[in-house]
Amino acid sequence: LWGEDAHLFNPERFDADKSASIKPFQFVSFYGGEQKCIGQTMAYTEAKVCLANLVKRFHFSLAMPLRDVVASRGLTIFAKNGIWVTVTKRD
Numbered sequence: 001l002w003g004e005d006a007h008l009f010n011p012e013r014f015d016a017d018k019s020a021s022i023k024p025f026q027f028v029s030f031y032g033g034e035q036k037c038i039g040q041t042m043a044y045t046e047a048k049v050c051l052a053n054l055v056k057r058f059h060f061s062l063a064m065p066l067r068d069v070v071a072s073r074g075l076t077i078f079a080k081n082g083i084w085v086t087v088t089k090r091d
Contacts (some may be wrong), residue, residue, distance in 0.1 A: 059088050 003013075037043075063084040070082040 060085050
């Protein structure tokens, strides 16, 4: 489907003039089309409700200076040793 160089990173292959025969969201890494999770919207809604309830009931503050946070790279960028916070109950 993607040719002999399918294993190579080549974003130009998805240029509009070259990809006329490619259906939208056909490449799974773009996270869309028929391969998209049907429960994604519900999961996002549940996460928002959960986070809203936590913020409503608790106060979060950094327990360490933000300058001490060390970024690490992997599939995503994340804090190497985490980000420590202090949680206190709201009145």
